[in-house]
Structure formats: structure tokens, C-alpha cells
Amino acid sequence: MLKHKLAELLAQAATRAQQSGKLPAVTLPEVIMEHPQNPEHGDYASSLPLKLARAIGSNPLSIASDIVASIAPTSEVERVVVAPPGFINFTLSAGWLAGQVSSILEAGASYGNIEIGQGRRVQIEFVSVNPTGPLHVGHGRGAILGSTLANALTAAGYRVEKEYYINDAGSQMDAFYRSLYARYRQCRNKEAEMPEDGYFGQYMIDLAREIVDQQGDEFLNLPEKEALEKLGQVGLDRMVGEIRADLERLGVTFDVWFSERSLYKNGQYDEVISLLKQRGHISEKEGATWFVSTALGEDKDNVVIRSDGSPTYFATDIAYHYDKFLKRKFDTVINIWGADHMGHVSRMKAVIGALGIDPEQFKVIISQMVTLRRGGEIVRVSKRSGDIVTLRELVDEVGTDVCRFFFLCRSADSQMDFDLELAKKQSADNPVYYVQYAHARIASILRLAQEKGIDYRDGDVSLLTAEPELALIRKMLLLPELVETIATTLEPHHLTYYAQDLATVFHSFYKQCRVVSADEALTWARLKLVEAAKTVLSRALHLMGMTAPERM
RNA sequence: GCGCCUAUAGCUCAGCGGACAGAGCAUCGGUCUUCGGAACCGAGGGUCGUGGGUUCGAAUCCCUCUAGGCGCGCCA
Structure with missing residues (x-):
């Protein structure tokens, strides 16, 4: 990536200046390249001289000049200048910029991919709503966050697995099973009372009715315990099926649907509890079994096994993460939780430490509430x-x-x-339409070129020298950096802003530069540029899981 | 009480150690014989919640306070 190359160039120049004795041999800080907001300051800038000034004890401007004098020339950069109070500004060469259009076209749909992930395995778990009812609007946020992040991490070179954790055990599911059983019986005019902690939504009645329609009285004459079990399983499967279908409509899919119950069946739960016991993290008091998190700096201890012998949600989540890290050996595990899980974060971090896992491998994104x-x-x-x-x-x-x-x-x-x-409201001021319109507009231009039988394969991109053309190219070149930012910060929201910016520079270019014109050579070059813009815009939309319409 | 999140233009939000603080919407004013006007160009509008501190430099880092949200269960 050009950004890193320039940073490297600067670091080398500074080192060379030190070796030649122009600068004292202080340790260099990490060189950070940024994009100045003022275009007059070039395409990239670094404040390295300002950062060195204190250690060196001299004027940042003269430090800057000394470094600049040692910078090796490179084809991408047209000029490097020193600017007060001590910046080094890089301006890219117009010729190099124009040439990037060919590189983008060559990369095609893979444009924007980078290698920082180096094939490391990342698991991202999100949504994971209890299957006790349909997803509501608030759940959509975590779903979109997770699936977009997964797209970006994949583009960044990670091997990503998306997972949904099905809480198919525990007390809330019990309440769901008992509610369903009651509704089922009521549906057949049998005596039944809803449990106090039950689910009273209309959807439970609908669910019971559907089951009656398809399986009749099958569960009516079974002993209650057996009925609860069998009917419950049917209800669970249906709920999970609905959740999955709802998510698919949002373009959200998962690689793995992981069952909480399997943690008991397959032994991870027993293993991790005895492991924690062995290491002295477990104690018994007040009739229950506790994870002694106070010893790890937490405010309080947490119950893992209740006095009635049943494990808590915390206990199974410990087993679940034991499985993620020590069984399946993911390099990084990302969890997206709602704000209502805030209290779960620090104790899980304590557990991760207790299991001997590097806390850096465990990331939690809290998605705040949706009103x-x-x-x-x-x-x-x-x-x-x-x-x-x-x-x-x-x-x-x-x-x-x-x-x-x-x-x-x-x-x-x-x-x-x-x-x-x-x-x-499908109003015109909706940014979604603004961005997609840009894509459709590009598609329309390319369609026109095709109808006219224009073959622009041999177009010469070096003819692209006008400012609106270069501005468009500059913006297109930002996508790989954006993917890196998202993979590093785990903040996919930047994509929406980028897509809007890209659409804006395209619309502006379009207004100022006629693409299909009488000038054949320029037409060819601009068609290449436009096709490249379509490639980049479409990639940005796809990373967000959106469609890139040819017409609208 | 303790922990985390938030407070930036009239509204909704970006920016989170650098060069005059940005966008969309809203308001006002322009552009329209040409490839899709769901477009473009411009203007006005902000002591970046308060008060301190660190720094050559702070919306950005640290502390105080204020306001709102979430959490602090043998619920999940």
C-alpha cells in the first residue's frame, strides 16, 4: 500500500540523515502518514519532524529539510515539500495517478483487498439472540455490524467464520417451552395456564396454532415432561428457522450455528470447569459454585453453578469460549453484544486471562441501543x-x-x-439512493458506449489529467486504506461515509467532464476511468452487503 | 455508589494528537440545447457540554463537574 511505502521511505530518509551525521541518533517514532484536509498540502503528510524536534532539540523546519534531502525519489511522488511548522508534504504525480486506473481495472472485483490478515483465523459471533421470539429492530444493528465487519475482514486477508450461538438451554428457554405447551393446549381447548415468566406475545399463539395445524394432537396425550421436550424441540427448530430466514432477508448469513447444549453433550463444559478448579479459580460458598473473579481484580465473584446444580449463562459462555480458543483455536475471537450485556464483558475478560489466553485475541464490540x-x-x-x-x-x-x-x-x-x-420514506435525500444512483449512472454511460459500439480497450489512461479526473482517482485509491482501517479498528461505519464521498466526486466529475464525446482518444480514456469508478463503488456497496444497481 | 458509552452547525452525525473543525438534511442563492436533475456549484451557520491539566500543538490524551443511556441477578 502506497501509504506504508511512503512511511517507509520517510523512515529510511531519517535514518540516512542520522547516519550521515546531519541528524543526531535519537530513536525514531513510528512514522504516521496522514491525508491533509487542505489539498494544497498534498496527498500525504507527516509530522515526523515535529515529533523529533523535542528529542533532537532543534528547529522542526530544519529537521524536515534534512530528512527531505535524504528522501529517495520514487515514481509515485511528484514532489516533497517542507511546510511550517514542520510538516513534510507529498504530492503524487499525475501520471502515476492516471496509471492507477489500469491497476484498478485489472484488480476488478478484488480491488480493495489487502493482506494484513495473512490468513489468520478470525471468528466473529453476533446476533445470537435467544430463540424465544422473533428478532426485533434492535437486533438488526448487531447483525449488520457483524456481517459487514466480516466482509471487511475477509477483504483484509483474514479467514473469517461467522457464527450464531443458539442459546437452546437455560431458564429462558424453559419459560419458552412452558409457554408454548400452554398455548398448544389452549389451542386444543384444554386447560392450561401460561407461566408467570412466560412469553405472552401473539407470535406464541400463532406458533402453537401452526404446530397444531401440522402435527395435530401429537403432543397432547404425552406425559407433560415428554410433551415439553418434544414440543419444545419443534418450537425451537421453528423459531431458529424464522430467525435464520429473517437474517437472510437482511443479507446476513452464518457459517456455523452453534448449539449451547452441545457444550454439555460434547464435554467442553465439564472440561473447562475442572480446568478452572485445577487452577484455583473456583470456590464453593452459600451452596453454589463461584468463579473467583475478585482474585483477578473484578468487583465481585460470579456464580457458575447454582445451588440447585444448574449452570448459569456465565458458565456456558466460559465453556463456549474455551471451545473457541482452545478447541477450535481461532487466532482472534470477536463478539458483538448489545449494550445490555455490558456487565458480562469484564468478567469474560477475566475468564479469558484465567484460561491463559492473550486478552488481545478477545474482542468485544458493544453495540449501543436502538430506540x-x-x-x-x-x-x-x-x-x-x-x-x-x-x-x-x-x-x-x-x-x-x-x-x-x-x-x-x-x-x-x-x-x-x-x-x-x-x-x-423513499425520498430523494436518502443517502442510499444517492450512492446507488451514482452506480446506476455509471452503468448507463457504459451501456451507451456499448450501444454505440465503442471499444475502449486500447484507451490511454495517461490522457486523464484534468482535476476532476484526478480527484476521482485519488478517492478510488483510498479503498484499500479504508479496508485496513476497518480491520484494525473494527469500525465498519466508515464505509458509508466513503461510499458517499466517492459518489460525490463521481457526480462532480460527471458534471464537469463529458465522457462520450467527439474526442475519441479522450472518450476511451474516460470510459476506462468510469469503469474503474464503477468497480470501486460496486466494491464499497458489496462490502456493506448492498446491491449495486445497473438501473433504478 | 461503582463500571462502560455518549455530549461537535438549527437537526442527524463523522472526525479521536497535528496545518483555517467536516458531511447530509434544513435555510438562502445560483447551474439546466449534450452521456440518467434521484445531479452540480455557492452562501450563511459551531468559544467541539463545564472547569482544570499534559503538549511545540488538544474536539482528540489525563482529572473535576453536569446531562442522558446501559450495566452492576444463584436472568440471559
């Missing part, structure tokens, strides 16, 4: 009462692309309002 609104009115959601707006309803009404872009355009750290009215 749903209809116009100005806040919609309260509660799964228990069944007062929810489902994710499916949202996707049906606003479409996958709008949905994805909407969820993606805010950083995970900040809470967001999702205004249903606004999202449903």
Missing part, C-alpha cells in the same frame, strides 16, 4: 409482552439496502434512533 420511533413517538419494545416491531416488518417496508445502510452509518458506540417513518 425505535414512529415519527416523533418512541416505540417501547418488550419481547415478553409481545409489543414489538419485528426486523422482518422493517425489511419488508424499507428494503434490505436501506436497512443495512441505516444501521451502518452510525458508530457502534453511539445510541441511535431508528425512525420508521423516515426509513420508510
Whole structure:
């Protein structure tokens, strides 16, 4: 990547200046290249001289000149200048920029891919909602975050596995099974009372009815325990199926659907508990079994096995992560949790440490709450009462692309309002359409060229010298850096801003530069540029899991 | 009480150690005989929540305070 090459160039120059005695031999800080906001300052800039000034004890401007004097010339860079108070600014050569159009076309759909992942295995677990009810709007955010991040990490050269953890054990599932059984019996006019901690949503009644329709009284005459088990399994399978279908409509898919119950069946749960016991992290008190996290700097200890002998959610999550790291041996594990899991983070980090895993390998992204609104009115959601707006309803009404872009355009750290009215509006000021329109517009130009039978394969990109053309190329060249940023910071929201910027420079170019004109050579060159722009815009859209329409 | 997140233009949000703080929407004013006007160009609008500190340099790092959110269960 050019950014790294320039940083390397600078570091070498500084070292050379030191060897020749022009600069004192202080240790060099990491060289950071940035993009100046003011175009007059060039394409890349570094404040290395300012950072060195203190250690060296001399004027940053003269340090800058000494370094610049030692920079090896390179074809990408047209000029390097020193600017007060001590910046070194690089301006790329127009010829090199124009040449990049060919490189982009050559890379095609793989443009933007980088190698920093080096094939390391990353697992990203997200959504993982209890299958006790349909997904609601809030779950969509984690789903989009996760699937987009997975796309970006794949582009960055990681081997990514997306996983959904099915909480098919535990007390909430018990409540679900008992609720379903009650609704099922009621549906057949049998006496049954909903459990107090049950799920009262309409969807439970619908679910029971569907099961009656398809399997009749099959579970009615079984002993309660057996009925709960068998009916429960049917209900669970159906719920998971619906969740999977809802996610697929959002363009979200998983490589692995991991069952919590399997952790008991396959022994990971027993293994990890005895491992923790061995290492002295477990103690018994008040009739329960505890993970002694206070010894690891936590505020309090946490129960892993209740006094009735049943494991807590925390216990199974320990076993689950033991499996991720020590059984399946992922290099990095990323979990996307909702803000309501905040309290789970630090104790899980403590567990990771106790298992002897490098905490750097374990990343948690907390996605903040989504407040749903209809116009100005806040919609309260509660799964228990069944007062929810489902994710499916949202996707049906606003479409996958709008949905994805909407969820993606805010950083995970900040809470967001999702205004249903606004999202449903297919108005022109919707940024989704703005970006996609740029793509459709490009497609239309290429279509026109094809209809006219223009063959631009031999177009000479060095004819691209106008400022709007170069501005477009400059923006296109940012995609690999963006992929790197996202893979490093795990912040996919930058994609939405990039896509809008790219669309803007394209529209601006389009306004100023006629593509298909009487000038044949220039037409060919510009068609190449336009095709490259389509490649990059389409890649950006695909990374976000959106479509790149040929017409709209 | 403790922990985490948030506070930036009228609104919704980027920026998170560098050169005059950005975008979209909204407002106002321009562009339209040509490849898709779902477009382009321009203007106004901000003491970056408060008060300190670190630094050559702070919206960005540290501390105080204020406001909002989430968490602190033998729930998940």
C-alpha cells in the first residue's frame, strides 16, 4: 500500500540523515502518514519532524529539510515539500495517478483487498439472540455490524467464520417451552395456564396454532415432561428457522450455528470447569459454585453453578469460549453484544486471562441501543409482552439496502434512533439512493458506449489529467486504506461515509467532464476511468452487503 | 455508589494528537440545447457540554463537574 511505502521511505530518509551525521541518533517514532484536509498540502503528510524536534532539540523546519534531502525519489511522488511548522508534504504525480486506473481495472472485483490478515483465523459471533421470539429492530444493528465487519475482514486477508450461538438451554428457554405447551393446549381447548415468566406475545399463539395445524394432537396425550421436550424441540427448530430466514432477508448469513447444549453433550463444559478448579479459580460458598473473579481484580465473584446444580449463562459462555480458543483455536475471537450485556464483558475478560489466553485475541464490540420511533413517538419494545416491531416488518417496508445502510452509518458506540417513518420514506435525500444512483449512472454511460459500439480497450489512461479526473482517482485509491482501517479498528461505519464521498466526486466529475464525446482518444480514456469508478463503488456497496444497481 | 458509552452547525452525525473543525438534511442563492436533475456549484451557520491539566500543538490524551443511556441477578 502506497501509504506504508511512503512511511517507509520517510523512515529510511531519517535514518540516512542520522547516519550521515546531519541528524543526531535519537530513536525514531513510528512514522504516521496522514491525508491533509487542505489539498494544497498534498496527498500525504507527516509530522515526523515535529515529533523529533523535542528529542533532537532543534528547529522542526530544519529537521524536515534534512530528512527531505535524504528522501529517495520514487515514481509515485511528484514532489516533497517542507511546510511550517514542520510538516513534510507529498504530492503524487499525475501520471502515476492516471496509471492507477489500469491497476484498478485489472484488480476488478478484488480491488480493495489487502493482506494484513495473512490468513489468520478470525471468528466473529453476533446476533445470537435467544430463540424465544422473533428478532426485533434492535437486533438488526448487531447483525449488520457483524456481517459487514466480516466482509471487511475477509477483504483484509483474514479467514473469517461467522457464527450464531443458539442459546437452546437455560431458564429462558424453559419459560419458552412452558409457554408454548400452554398455548398448544389452549389451542386444543384444554386447560392450561401460561407461566408467570412466560412469553405472552401473539407470535406464541400463532406458533402453537401452526404446530397444531401440522402435527395435530401429537403432543397432547404425552406425559407433560415428554410433551415439553418434544414440543419444545419443534418450537425451537421453528423459531431458529424464522430467525435464520429473517437474517437472510437482511443479507446476513452464518457459517456455523452453534448449539449451547452441545457444550454439555460434547464435554467442553465439564472440561473447562475442572480446568478452572485445577487452577484455583473456583470456590464453593452459600451452596453454589463461584468463579473467583475478585482474585483477578473484578468487583465481585460470579456464580457458575447454582445451588440447585444448574449452570448459569456465565458458565456456558466460559465453556463456549474455551471451545473457541482452545478447541477450535481461532487466532482472534470477536463478539458483538448489545449494550445490555455490558456487565458480562469484564468478567469474560477475566475468564479469558484465567484460561491463559492473550486478552488481545478477545474482542468485544458493544453495540449501543436502538430506540425505535414512529415519527416523533418512541416505540417501547418488550419481547415478553409481545409489543414489538419485528426486523422482518422493517425489511419488508424499507428494503434490505436501506436497512443495512441505516444501521451502518452510525458508530457502534453511539445510541441511535431508528425512525420508521423516515426509513420508510423513499425520498430523494436518502443517502442510499444517492450512492446507488451514482452506480446506476455509471452503468448507463457504459451501456451507451456499448450501444454505440465503442471499444475502449486500447484507451490511454495517461490522457486523464484534468482535476476532476484526478480527484476521482485519488478517492478510488483510498479503498484499500479504508479496508485496513476497518480491520484494525473494527469500525465498519466508515464505509458509508466513503461510499458517499466517492459518489460525490463521481457526480462532480460527471458534471464537469463529458465522457462520450467527439474526442475519441479522450472518450476511451474516460470510459476506462468510469469503469474503474464503477468497480470501486460496486466494491464499497458489496462490502456493506448492498446491491449495486445497473438501473433504478 | 461503582463500571462502560455518549455530549461537535438549527437537526442527524463523522472526525479521536497535528496545518483555517467536516458531511447530509434544513435555510438562502445560483447551474439546466449534450452521456440518467434521484445531479452540480455557492452562501450563511459551531468559544467541539463545564472547569482544570499534559503538549511545540488538544474536539482528540489525563482529572473535576453536569446531562442522558446501559450495566452492576444463584436472568440471559
